[in-house]
Amino acid sequence: MMTKLRKIILIPALSIVFISGFFSCGVDRWPEYAHQTALDTWMYDIMQQNYLWYQDLPSYNDVNLFLDPASFLSKVKSKSDSYSFVDSVMETPLPTYGFDYSLVRSADIDTAYNALITYVIPGSPAEAAGLVRGDWIMKVDTSYISKKYETQLLQGTKARDLVMGVWKEVPVEPEEGEVDEEETTVYKVVPNDKILKLPAARVVEDNPVHKTEILTVKENNSDIKVGYLMYNSFTAGTKADPEKYNDELRQISQEFKTAGVKYVILDLRYNAGGSLDCVQLLGTILTSNARLNEPMAYLEYNDKNRDKDATINFDPTILGSGTNLNLPGLFVITSGTTAGAPEMLIGSLFLKDSYPVVSIGSATKGQNVATEQFVNEEFLWSVNPVVCTVYNSKHDENGSFVPNADLKISETTIDGITNYSEFLPFGDPNERLLKVAIGVIEGTYPPKKEEDTTTKAQFKIEKSVISPASRRFIGGGGLKIK
Incomplete structure (x- = not known):
């Protein structure tokens, strides 16, 4: 989200340190270098005032002001800081097919890979072709997928034919001369005689509200309604419509209420962060009525900015519609990608005795600080330094949220064996992690162990690829202060 531009005035006494170095034999050489050093100098002054760990910044005399923005930031920021970042504000969305994928080695061809579809952007060429999460691509046009050429094949721009396959259990053929007394089987990707027409790539806008479903499940032998929300970024809206996605959350809350939803399963596995105002809205929707108007989080800035310290409440006035x-x-369904804003939400909602939060999947990243964006209009760059520590409703720092042992679940592993049979579209009740969440509600998970007599080949993901920049959410990247 764009913030108000900050006008930075360099202190003359400090400026002299730099200016003196550019005079030689009475010749003023400052104009040659001023433009080259201005962006880094601006970044440094922003951080001197606003950076949470400004005491860790090197002195002016010890910094190199001729570095590109990313390199400069990496040199000056605190060694413990893995959250501050710089970014261009001139990003032009790239054309994309609109799907993410992971490469899994072929069981039959040593040099070939199969591409497992992990994410499809609604309204994209991939969706138009009929691709869904859990599909397998075996060939692009007439070529098998190789690691050397997969970028050109799967991240190109022209229309393609996709030769599809399916993950299934098939009999193991005995070696020549061997007698197989007991038939064994193996899971692998095999052709399914299906070819999809993938249209040419184009610019696509992803929606952080990726999927919603109202599911009917059993609790104590009675039917109840459970709301499922796949939420991929705490992004309020677009430049043209700043509340577009927040308004979708508001609408979903009404739909869940009308349906009589008793529980919500919030899928945050692909959520890498976003804006604090979205956290406040979603938290106010999801919390118990008794906590409305009570604190949900606290922000504490450095000693130069104590006037910015704030208490964030579960605020019913922001619910609007x-x-x-x-x-x-x-x-909640989480992963190692889940960081910043979603962690603030989880930590703020959780109260051990009155509001349990059941985490399913894998441990979150662990981020208890927020960044703020400062934009330089002249150079069209922004610096996003860590500006404050975020405390939960108990005024404690959140760490990584780790599921209980029984609920540490992999999307692609079943009973310790690689198995993609439950790698299905989001919102499908049989999708691996959603199935576990439903099982916890119904009291059927964890299941009783049964001996498995089949043989399953270990074909693990070797590389995962995300669609180009057109899918980047403006509000993503940890936790941002608006």
Whole structure:
């Protein structure tokens, strides 16, 4: 999200340190270098005032002001800081097919790979072709996928034919001369005689509200309604419509309320962060009614900016057309990508005795600080330094959220064996992690162990690829202060 531009005035006494170095034999050489050093100098002054760990910055005399922005930031920021970043504000969306994929080695051809579709952007060429999460691509046009050429094949721009396959259990053929007394089977990707027409790449806008479903599940032998929300970024809206996606959350809250939803399963596995105002809105929707107007988080800045310290409340006035769901607790699906804003949400909602949060999947990244964007209009760059520490409703720092041992679940591993049979579209009740969440609600997970007599080949993901920059969310990247 764009913030108000900050006008930075260099202190003359400090400026002299730099200017003196550019005079030689009475010749003023400052004009030759001023433009080259201005951006780094601007970044440094921003951080001197606003950076949470400004005491760790090197002195002016010890910095190199001729570096590119990313290199400069990496040289001056605190060694413990893995969250501050720089970015161009001139990003032009790239054309994309609109899908992410992971490469899995072929069981039958040593040099070939199969591409497992992991994410499809709604309204993209990939969706138009009929691709869904869990599909397998075996060939692009007439070529098998090789690691050497997969970028050209799968991240090109022209229309393609996709030769598809399916992950299934097939009999193992005995070696020549061997007698197989007991038939064994193996899971692998095999052709399914299906060819999809992938249109040419184009610019695509992804929606952070990726998928919603209202599911009917059993609790104590009675049917109840459970809301599922796949939410990929805490992004409020677009430049043209700043509240576009927040308004979708408000609408979903009303739909869940009307349906009589008792629990919500919030899928944050692909959520890498976003804006604090979105956290506040979603938290106010999901919390119990008794906590409205109570603190959900605290922000504490450096000693130069104590006037910015703030208490963030569960605030019913921001609900607008939305509603509070008065939930008794929350089920969340998480991964190592889940960081910043989603962690603030989880930590703020969780109260051990009155509002449990059940985490399913894998441990979150662990981020308890927020960044703020400062834009330089002249150079069209922004610096996003860490500006404050975020504390939860108990005024404690959140660390990584780690699921209980029984709920540390892989999307692609079943009973310790690589198995993609439950790698399905988001919102499908049989999708691996959603199935576990439903099982926890119904009391059927974890299941009783049964002996498995089949043989499953270990074909693990070797590389995962994300669609080009057109899918980047403006509000993503940890936790941002608006």
